[in-house]
Amino acid sequence: MTKFIVVGVQRSGTTLIRTTLNNHSQVRCAGESFKVKRWRVAPYMGDLSYQKFLENRSYGLIARNFRKTAIVQEFLDDLYGRQHDGAIGFKFMADQHGRFPAVVPYIKENSIKVIHVTRENTLKIWVSILTAKARGGFHSDGGKVVEAVKVHVPISGLLLKLNTIYEHSQLWTGLLSESENYTKIKYEHFVKNKASEVSRLCEFLNVGNEQAESELKKMNSDDLCNVIENYEQVCSTLKGTRFEWCTH
Secondary structure, eight states: OOEEEEEOOSSSSSSHHHHOOOOOOTEEEEEEOOOOOOOGGGGOOSTTTTHHHHHHOOOHHHHHHHHHHHHHHHHHHHHHHHHHSSEEEEEEEEHHHHTOOHHHHHHHTTTOEEEEEOOOOOOHHHHHHHHHHHHSSOOOOOOSSOOOOBOOOOOOTTTHHHHHHHHHHHHHHHHHSSSSEEEEEHHHHHHHHHHHHHHHHHHTTTTHHHHHOOOOOSSOOOOOGBBBTTTTHHHHHHHTSSGGGGGO
16 A cells, blocks of 8 residues: 655645545545644544544643644554555645644655645735635535636735745755655646646556546636736736746
8 A cells, every 4th residue: 555645835736636636446635634723624524634533532632732743643653554455645735734743754754655736836826825715715626607706916915925835835845855755746737738647646656547537627717817906016016026927
């Protein structure tokens, strides 16, 4: 059995990769197992959830705080100890790394395979976050028509926001890329070359070459001018910066 983890930042394509893998007949890939905010946990309260693990073992607040590293290790032992014929893993986001620093050492020490999902266009990551908030939903499974929305991108602090998103994405490169168990998936390349990229992931995870499909549907236009209300203002703000190309 292959043990793996999917890492990245919000709105970079991690859910697309996760759902594609999870629909492979030999792969089980959980969502954000370490999601902790109670009002967001409900969709992830399956048997591969850290919160569910805590509740099932009745860990009190003192234990959760003072034995956190040990408990995280126990949870990961339990998660990866599940019997499965192919591959098993979960999704772990950059903002969760700070709250659960014990995960990365565990991944390294136990030779867990790492799938690092990146999205080259940092501006589109930020715009995707803004449009998701405007819609009140982050994903669409095709069950209903997705409303086209346009958002106003705040100019104040825009460069700082984009730099922060970029640095969070690069975090995984610095932490895990030297491992032979590491591979990178670029969202833009995956969308354009899905068959070959899925085959590459199947080989990486040592499972059969099966063209699994995600149920997710694209929500935003590829043309930012159709999504950003103040598009010209954003272009002017980013001109001459390393993010200028992201507006094209």
